[in-house]
Amino acid sequence: MGHIVELEGVNKIYGSNHVVKDLSLDVEEGEFLTLLGSSGCGKTTTLRMIAGFEEPSSGSIRVEGQSIEEKEPFERDVNTVFQSYALFPHMTIHDNIAYGLKMKKVPKKETEERVAQMMAMVQLEGFEKRYPSQLSGGQKQRVAIARALINRPRVLLLDEPLGALDLKLRKQMQLELKRLQKKLHITFIYVTHDQEEALTMSDRIVIMHDGIMDQIGTPSEIYEAPKTKFVATFIGETNVFDGCISEMNQNRVQVMVENGSISGCGTGFEKGEYITVSVRPEKMKFSQTPQDGFSLNAVVRDYIYVGSVVKCIAVLPNGNELKMEKFAGDMLPAPGTQVYPFWNPEDAVLIHSQSHVVYQAMENVVLK
Numbered sequence: 001m002g003h004i005v006e007l008e009g010v011n012k013i014y015g016s017n018h019v020v021k022d023l024s025l026d027v028e029e030g031e032f033l034t035l036l037g038s039s040g041c042g043k044t045t046t047l048r049m050i051a052g053f054e055e056p057s058s059g060s061i062r063v064e065g066q067s068i069e070e071k072e073p074f075e076r077d078v079n080t081v082f083q084s085y086a087l088f089p090h091m092t093i094h095d096n097i098a099y100g101l102k103m104k105k106v107p108k109k110e111t112e113e114r115v116a117q118m119m120a121m122v123q124l125e126g127f128e129k130r131y132p133s134q135l136s137g138g139q140k141q142r143v144a145i146a147r148a149l150i151n152r153p154r155v156l157l158l159d160e161p162l163g164a165l166d167l168k169l170r171k172q173m174q175l176e177l178k179r180l181q182k183k184l185h186i187t188f189i190y191v192t193h194d195q196e197e198a199l200t201m202s203d204r205i206v207i208m209h210d211g212i213m214d215q216i217g218t219p220s221e222i223y224e225a226p227k228t229k230f231v232a233t234f235i236g237e238t239n240v241f242d243g244c245i246s247e248m249n250q251n252r253v254q255v256m257v258e259n260g261s262i263s264g265c266g267t268g269f270e271k272g273e274y275i276t277v278s279v280r281p282e283k284m285k286f287s288q289t290p291q292d293g294f295s296l297n298a299v300v301r302d303y304i305y306v307g308s309v310v311k312c313i314a315v316l317p318n319g320n321e322l323k324m325e326k327f328a329g330d331m332l333p334a335p336g337t338q339v340y341p342f343w344n345p346e347d348a349v350l351i352h353s354q355s356h357v358v359y360q361a362m363e364n365v366v367l368k
Helices: 043-051 093-103 108-121 137-149 167-184 195-201 219-224 229-234 354-367
Strands: 003-014 017-028 032-036 058-063 078-081 155-159 187-192 204-209 212-217 239-249 252-257 260-265 274-279 285-287 298-306 309-315 321-327 338-342 349-352
Touching (some): 003 187, 017 043, 017 058, 017 187, 032 195, 043 058, 043 078, 043 155, 043 204, 093 108, 093 137, 108 137, 137 167, 195 219, 204 229, 212 219, 229 239, 229 349, 239 260, 252 274
Antiparallel strands (some): 003 017, 003 058, 204 212, 239 252, 239 274, 274 349, 285 338, 309 321
């Protein structure tokens, strides 16, 4: 598999606003890649630059090895599906889907065959003569996808395409899109701010934060091994502790935090270094007595029932909350009970503190 889309040192600046900062990214042929981040992080701007609706301020973008700056959007082997569907209200569903082929002057017989094929693929047979105003949100979205796919693009760009749908339909469409993508082997570059959607659908996820790519990896890499504090807190729920390494014994690390001492495992750290420790709620345990390597205590405050899982909230002496997940039916300490939080040290993710990285960089500059 080769790289179908390549971004190299791409920047986008509007006046004094640096929206995308030095982004380099290779997209594999046939992969489902998601750009994930909160609003204003630069993900939609990145998508629009690949589509040709925005010009990069610097850097280069290549599709299939060819620089696309010289090509108009309609000349690129790239199609875009927007959240707003952007269907032509005065045209029937058939004519909306056939529009791209009509522009390319594809023979009528072939157009009819390809429209019928697309209608079947997005499960809208029998809707050919209807107008967009007669369709539900989910049906309109499927028409927008069919209209983009009929042109057989090498790359399909999707900008929050399920954002306007209700939860049940959204889940259904996520599976539908994933199925279509696998069947057609088209490269999908998908923009969303919905973490669960990204984890469900993607082969790889790019986490964007403040115009920078914080991390790229498979859903399990992003969830299990976040590289920055932002990624740890952005994807799923987690318990975060900031502290200083007090002891190291091989890969076992002891960290002093505000409320006591905790343990984790990791390599490439130094004694005295400031780090962040992330522990997922499902890895968190509570005990009646202090455990070796841990000196935290907390008071159980509340339980929240979420189907088969119970979320337990406990409060540390400084008022910070800890979350733990248990299966309904497990023995649980009553609210008001004092407990000692701990975990298997291998289950903690140790992250270099950003301030430490900045400090190191400053030190290197001074040394040079």
